[in-house]
Amino acid sequence: MRISVMDLQVGDRTGSDVFNWNGLLVVSAHTVLNADDIDKLQLHNIDYVDIMMRQQEQIAESKPTAVQAEHTPAFSQTAAYEEAVSGIRDLFNQINAQGKIDEKQVEQSFAPLANHFVLQKDVVSLLLTLNSKDDYTYQHSVQVGMISYYISKWLGQSEEEALFAGKAGYLHDLGKSRIDDAILQKPGLLTDEEFDLVKKHAVYGYEMILTSDLPEAIALAALQHHERLDGTGYPSKLHSKDIHPLAKIVAVADVYSAMISQRVYRDKQDLLHVLKELHLLSFGKLDPKITQVFIRNMIPNFINKRILLNNGENGIIVMTHPTDFFRPLVQIGEQFINLPDYPELEIMEIYM
Known part of the structure; x- marks a missing residue:
């Protein structure tokens, strides 16, 4: 009605x-x-x-108290997120010990997150709340699963397809279980030899998922999520037509999560700035339709978020512009500032 x-x-x-x-x-x-x-x-x-x-x-x-309406979904989602992080850690340990994972355990690990997707539509708030530098590999896996789910839904796919995409994102980095932690957590740039070792995680993940009798599409997402449309990715330098559609979804989620995350060797980048970087990558690297759908659906979630400008002033985002998503109208105190009119001003940070 x-x-x-x-x-x-x-x-x-x-x-x-x-x-x-x-x-x-x-x-x-x-x-x-x-x-x-x-x-x-x-x-x-x-x-x-x-x-x-x-x-x-x-x-x-649907008429909870004010406290319940404001806090219950967030607490529930946080608990589901932490349970999913714990679950992917267990899967990493299981595949190290047994060489494969049990599909039932995958379902049990992913279910807490899948069951709570409907409670949180503000993806920006969720990412701001749950992002930290601890357990990067595991948190990244959960974030990519979550973002892949939302991208699938925003593309108009069914709930079943979206959950399948979420599961593919959740398992996309499973091959990193075979990479030495000293390399994965190195507080500096990797050598060429170390980077070559890290790149093998895509093949390792593909083999592990197939060995575990999981669907081939999920294995292909693990194998191809670092491929790029112009053939500059790895491990096989595939071009657009040869990359599985599911891998293209996971690739966008993977890049976004990696760039907004706190890492041992660099600080996390602002969520809005990273969307701008993704926009540039949509010209030849990442699938343009998937990337643009992701950006278009993320942008409204920035409204009402607090910001820090490069001049030290704090404010909130009031409205975004259809012609310039990345320079919104902001309010500083009682003043409204249209950022496209002030090229010297930049948003340095977005926070809750």
Whole structure:
């Protein structure tokens, strides 16, 4: 049913995607709305939205206390994330000990995350909350699984296909279990020999996943997630037409997660800056459709996030521009600053 944004309630579920006047996605279809979602719709001057029909039992369940509405999903998602990190660590240990992994254990490890995807539509908030320098390899695997799931959904794929993409992302770096930790955690640039060893993880992962009788598409995603459309990737220097579609999704998720993560040899990069870097990579390196869909759906999640500018001032992002996603309208105190009009100003950090 179609109702006024002013009549929305926390717990309402959107019936269709909601776009603002210039075509940017603000809230996805089937989102269970929280207070921030409703504020975001109002900020975008959206008057009406379609929501799923309310039933009496749904209304009772969709009116938690203010504290519950604000905190329960985040706590639940954090617990699921930590459980998934622990699960991928166990899979790494299992494959080191036995040479293969059990599909049932993969399901058990991935399920906590998959079961909570629906609770968190603000991917930016999730990444800001859960990103740290600890356990990079394991956290990266979980993040790539999560982002691959969302990319698949944003491409219009079914829930089953999205969960399959998420699982492929979750297992994409399994081959790193055969790489020496001293190399993986080296606090500096790798030598050519060390980098050649690291690159073997793609082949190792492919072999391990096939040995474990998991679907070949998941094995191919592990093998090809470092291939690039122009043939400059590894291990086989494949070109676009020879790269599996699932590997192209995982590649975008892999690059984004790696660039925003805190590493032993460099600081994490700002989430919005990394989207700009991804945009450049979509011209010849990463699949352009997948990359642009990812960027277009991530951008609305930056609205209402706090920022630090290069002049030391703090503010919030008010609105993004259709012609320049990466230089939004920001509010500093009572002043509104349109960043395209101030080329000397840059966003240095986005935070909760």
